[in-house]
Amino acid sequence: MKTYTIKDVAHLSGVSVRTVSRVINNDPHVKAETREKVLKVIAETGFEANLLAKSLREKRTNTLIAFVDQHRGQFWGAFHNEMLQEMMKEARRSGYRMVISSSSADSYTEDENDGFYLLKHGMADGAVMFDTKEKDKRVEYLRSKKVPFVILGKDRDHFDTSYVDLDNVYAGYLAAQYLVSKGRKHILFMLGNRDYIVNQERAEGIRRYLAENPDPGRQARIEYDVGNIEQAYSRTKEALAGTPRPDAIFISGDERAIGVYRAVYEQNLRIPDQVAVLGIDKIAMGAFYHPPITTIDQQIPAMAQTALRILFQQLDGSGQNGMRTLIAPSICERQSV
């Protein structure tokens, strides 16, 4: 099937290209009769305006891009999925299309197939950056080129970038406070990689609570590098074999908690009686663990909406630089603590 251009439609309906452009853009200054005529031809030909040409001319694509990292061969998980879903809804409501692409802080420069290439080369108007690193070159780039973007997470390298993040210090604080308030004495806090700001902050919050509320009968320990389900499993297994055996485990990420659960059950221990498990994220799936996992709510919908609104403001020029929003976490009580 031939693919028609605006020119074809113009010829076929006996008007100028300018007029066709008017009708496809809903310009009111077209005689009803003319509009009909053109619309008819469009319907018959199946004409669709070429977005490449339109965007090139208008210098905007009306599409946003969200970058997610394929962490070391692993993929984004349920948390990212839920966040992305909310963002897509929000984008749609505001007349933007949103597309997801993978991009990694490390490989973007050389790799033409890293999704970041699309943004650098003008295929999107703005970006949501997940999984940024410290001194992330992509952030540097977007900043210097004045491309609208918002970070999901924290940026300590600049003052003028915008981000939305959970208050992770508070999240750590809450985690410690909650577990202690439930009478737990031997608490293991399992966090991801130490290089990520999020984990540093959670550790800080945990330490702060512990320091503020000393208890000689308590033992608490922070472990890093628990970066996926498998590690959550093996590290929990090790921990449960030690003495004293932890009676509570905080695990960074509800999804990874699956590994914790398995290790606990393999020792024939019960959750929460013998070992309490506290997660964070509040992904939907967590409500169906056995038992449903008590977790720290990241307020995924609020985070997503806030991030996109900041981005929209940058896009229409009404936003200021360096808008930073910290979302307050809260405990979602279920049955694992």
Place this chain on the structure above:
Amino acid sequence: MKTYTIKDVAHLSGVSVRTVSRVINNDPHVKAETREKVLKVIAETGFEANLLAKSLREKRTNTLIAFVDQHRGQFWGAFHNEMLQEMMKEARRSGYRMVISSSSADSYTEDENDGFYLLKHGMADGAVMFDTKEKDKRVEYLRSKKVPFVILGKDRDHFDTSYVDLDNVYAGYLAAQYLVSKGRKHILFMLGNRDYIVNQERAEGIRRYLAENPDPGRQARIEYDVGNIEQAYSRTKEALAGTPRPDAIFISGDERAIGVYRAVYEQNLRIPDQVAVLGIDKIAMGAFYHPPITTIDQQIPAMAQTALRILFQQLDGSGQNGMRTLIAPSICERQSV
């Protein structure tokens, strides 16, 4: 920061636009010295060729788009994620960028923000279609416009479309066979919505095995509309309350199996001793359930690669229409049966 065009670079380096175009496209017919000069200016200016213009001119974007449906407010899950990951790797290897977008069979026509809009309007060269429906208008559209695409799943409406699918009849057959071979007598098969071909086929395979191997002492039942974790949970709960109590459950989708596990454990039953659970998909997470779930392997990497290769052939014109590949499922034995 000013954004430079090829024209700026040409002026700045004292050559023509044509020559700049040559160096950015690695045309060998450029004097080394000239190339140096141009490259230097490019580095200094931070020039990046505009992809919109390039694509408009070349009539190809070098990007592929994968469409995933947000099923009724739910999002795609771990299975989709793993499939998408494999596809992105494969695309990258072959010099394509790949982007993910949400699109639904129902809303794509009216909705400018449905991702399908991008493809219709020329922002990608080809598509991978997840979650198509029967009489899917999008498939109709792509077919008539001769846009390269491949379906992940089945298409019964045409002969000339290409797809890659698991042999779902065989998968159902295998599920029944395996569970029966393990001596299970009261088997519950939980499938998703009856309107999806995949579920019809799995049911067919199950029935075929059962019919071929009659056993008066056996009771087997197929239930539909178990479409998410929550339903898997509640329907399992109901089933376990009935008599005779199932001693084996096949659940369509490892992720949904989480709900099955929970319901089983809440009745203080043991897996697999009292209730065997067989999943399908072989998502990574399943290896960390308690116990690790025995599942039907969908061969995700093979499926993804096959799909993309078919798409590549269509893109370079070497492919024929109607390439259909059926992947053979196999049992991945772990500890839940």
Place this chain on the structure above:
DNA sequence: CTGAAAGCGCTTACAG
């Protein structure tokens, strides 16, 4: 090895 010019398919002042 290099360049002038046309053209990809749109939109947009500017005229009328």
Place this chain on the structure above:
DNA sequence: CTGAAAGCGCTTACAG
């Protein structure tokens, strides 16, 4: 209410 023409930023025969 409608149109002729320039221009968005590239690539590509065609010449030389």
